Amino acid sequence: MWNKLIESVPNISEGRRRSVIDEIVAATDGEGIRVIDLHSDPVYNRSVITIVGRPEMIKAGIIRLVDRAVQLIDLNKHTGEHPRMGAVDVIPFIPVKRTTIEECISLSCDVGQEIAERFSIPVYLYERSATSIKRSDLATIRRGEFEGFAKKILLPEWSPDFGERRVHPTAGVTAVGARQFLIAYNINLATTDIKIAQQIAAAVRHRNGGLRFVKALGFSLADRGIVQVSMNLTDFTKTPIHRVFDMVAREAERHGVMVVGSEIAGTIPRSALIAAAEYYLRMTGFSKSLILEERIEEALSEDS
Amino acid sequence: MWNKLIESVPNISEGRRRSVIDEIVAATDGEGIRVIDLHSDPVYNRSVITIVGRPEMIKAGIIRLVDRAVQLIDLNKHTGEHPRMGAVDVIPFIPVKRTTIEECISLSCDVGQEIAERFSIPVYLYERSATSIKRSDLATIRRGEFEGFAKKILLPEWSPDFGERRVHPTAGVTAVGARQFLIAYNINLATTDIKIAQQIAAAVRHRNGGLRFVKALGFSLADRGIVQVSMNLTDFTKTPIHRVFDMVAREAERHGVMVVGSEIAGTIPRSALIAAAEYYLRMTGFSKSLILEERIEEALSEDS
Numbered sequence: 001m002w003n004k005l006i007e008s009v010p011n012i013s014e015g016r017r018r019s020v021i022d023e024i025v026a027a028t029d030g031e032g033i034r035v036i037d038l039h040s041d042p043v044y045n046r047s048v049i050t051i052v053g054r055p056e057m058i059k060a061g062i063i064r065l066v067d068r069a070v071q072l073i074d075l076n077k078h079t080g081e082h083p084r085m086g087a088v089d090v091i092p093f094i095p096v097k098r099t100t101i102e103e104c105i106s107l108s109c110d111v112g113q114e115i116a117e118r119f120s121i122p123v124y125l126y127e128r129s130a131t132s133i134k135r136s137d138l139a140t141i142r143r144g145e146f147e148g149f150a151k152k153i154l155l156p157e158w159s160p161d162f163g164e165r166r167v168h169p170t171a172g173v174t175a176v177g178a179r180q181f182l183i184a185y186n187i188n189l190a191t192t193d194i195k196i197a198q199q200i201a202a203a204v205r206h207r208n209g210g211l212r213f214v215k216a217l218g219f220s221l222a223d224r225g226i227v228q229v230s231m232n233l234t235d236f237t238k239t240p241i242h243r244v245f246d247m248v249a250r251e252a253e254r255h256g257v258m259v260v261g262s263e264i265a266g267t268i269p270r271s272a273l274i275a276a277a278e279y280y281l282r283m284t285g286f287s288k289s290l291i292l293e294e295r296i297e298e299a300l301s302e303d304s
Numbered sequence: 305m306w307n308k309l310i311e312s313v314p315n316i317s318e319g320r321r322r323s324v325i326d327e328i329v330a331a332t333d334g335e336g337i338r339v340i341d342l343h344s345d346p347v348y349n350r351s352v353i354t355i356v357g358r359p360e361m362i363k364a365g366i367i368r369l370v371d372r373a374v375q376l377i378d379l380n381k382h383t384g385e386h387p388r389m390g391a392v393d394v395i396p397f398i399p400v401k402r403t404t405i406e407e408c409i410s411l412s413c414d415v416g417q418e419i420a421e422r423f424s425i426p427v428y429l430y431e432r433s434a435t436s437i438k439r440s441d442l443a444t445i446r447r448g449e450f451e452g453f454a455k456k457i458l459l460p461e462w463s464p465d466f467g468e469r470r471v472h473p474t475a476g477v478t479a480v481g482a483r484q485f486l487i488a489y490n491i492n493l494a495t496t497d498i499k500i501a502q503q504i505a506a507a508v509r510h511r512n513g514g515l516r517f518v519k520a521l522g523f524s525l526a527d528r529g530i531v532q533v534s535m536n537l538t539d540f541t542k543t544p545i546h547r548v549f550d551m552v553a554r555e556a557e558r559h560g561v562m563v564v565g566s567e568i569a570g571t572i573p574r575s576a577l578i579a580a581a582e583y584y585l586r587m588t589g590f591s592k593s594l595i596l597e598e599r600i601e602e603a604l605s606e607d608s
Contacts, residue, residue, distance in 0.1 A: 036603035245585050261588035267596040273581035280584040284565035292571040299340035
């Protein structure tokens with residue numbers, strides 16, 4: 001089993017041509033790097049490719065992916081509902097096993113430089129890798145999209161972090177960066193009043209004065225007769241899931257509404273669940289070494 | 305990494321002579337079996353050896369352990385505070401990774417038969433492997449200890465499950481069985497009144513009408529100015545830790561006392577913590593495949 005792992009979730013601007021998507025995915029797989037999930041959306045005309053790899057191997061796989069994408073995708077012919085600025089639109093790196101955000105930042109710089117030099121694609125560092133506050137937000141970088149970038153790239157504040165001030169004619173520009181694992185977390189409420197979900201979303205999200213690493217919206221799930229507070233937890237190591245749950249439940253109570261359940265969309269790191277258990281069980285002196293499987297793995301790895 | 309694992313925690317009647325203990329531990333280690341913890345108690349004159357192994361290899365390691373113990377321990381010369389009936393007193397098998405209690409029951413029968421045939425030690429199957437209700441409780445089997453067993457073994461109801469009705473002259477008799485992982489779990493209460501801890505222990509434990517797989521006692525931790533409900537959860541898959549915590553907290557509340565914390569003594573299986581998180585976060589549609597690390601392991605093991 002691989003000891004240290006980084007996840008990467010490149011988004012490519014192709015969600016319709018099966019053979020193109022397959023070819024790009026096939027090029028990515030290799031020694032020490034594996035595609036573990038693929039989600040293609042024809043309406044967005046975009047595919048989200050989830051990769052895990054050993055820190056020293058993941059760069060080579062990403063470069064292979066970009067190489068194929070540049071050859072097979074022409075943004076001049078691309079239409080879709082989702083905003084995009086590059087054939088490979090965005091490449092985030094996420095620490096998932098015995099790796100740190102610092103390692104991912106360093107990797108993103110390395111990969112960004114290589115993409116600029118090898119493919120003549122301008123690269124913007126975003127999120128935790130960003131070189132200015134303005135560039136940390138992907139949506140801000142992407143504003144204007146492929147079509148608008150010829151002008152945008154000439155603005156003094158939009159000089160790329162790597163590469164020339166010249167948009168690649170078919171592959172556009174690419175954002176590369178490090179971020180924490182994002183947990184998509186939804187809490188369902190026993191009411192049909194969407195205003196309650198929207199008020200709670202506003203109360204808990206960072207933008208309106210709530211928790212630092214929470215984005216939230218209120219939705220109606222009319223067919224189920226309930227409403228939903230739909231959230232992205234952008235750094236569960238600092239704003240933990242149990243604090244989010246408790247705050248939503250408390251706000252719901254204030255409206256006289258019950259929480260009927262919560263759901264993970266995608267996946268959740270094990271450590272987020274362990275931290276929730278530790279919190280609710282009011283554990284003192286808890287450490288990973290109290291977990292049976294950790295103890296076993298430690299013992300078995302000592303001499304292997 | 306090993307894919308399927310069974311744990312075994314043989315207790316041997318030697319807690320003082322370091323060289324004897326070391327020799328027995330060294331004999332146990334081998335291909336597909338590893339000693340991961342050793343706890344020797346000189347007052348008890350007893351050692352608890354924690355082993356993990358692949359299902360098909362663990363029997364050989366246990367037989368090597370019994371072989372050395374029979375050669376090196378003579379119960380006629382053994383004194384200690386802890387009751388004992390055998391040089392190897394008890395051998396439990398516990399499913400810990402992709403193994404079931406049924407596999408452990410089957411293994412215990414196999415090992416029990418081999419011990420009886422190879423070493424002429426009478427074997428009693430206990431806990432989930434027991435052939436009668438009376439024999440499921442280890443303390444009941446052990447009553448009378450090594451010294452009393454010459455007579456006890458002749459009683460009709462104490463005929464051994466494997467081997468002759470004749471106690472081994474130096475190694476006594478051995479209990480072998482399957483059980484679930486035991487979680488030692490303590491909850492601390494902000495009071496110095498031990499009666500409150502004792503009343504709560506009585507309320508939650510099986511013996512007095514409480515939860516099916518809970519044993520509990522109330523203790524005073526005088527130096528810390530608190531009391532403790534000290535519990536063994538004997539099957540956390542059926543009586544989960546969060547239900548136990550909630551019940552103790554509710555009972556404490558009834559006495560006007562706060563829970564100040566809880567502690568794991570030893571280790572806790574990861575799945576017990578995940579189940580607690582799932583419960584408190586009121587998750588719907590939760591499954592292991594939502595856990596990032598499970599998804600990654602699955603993807604990486606597909607072609608290895």
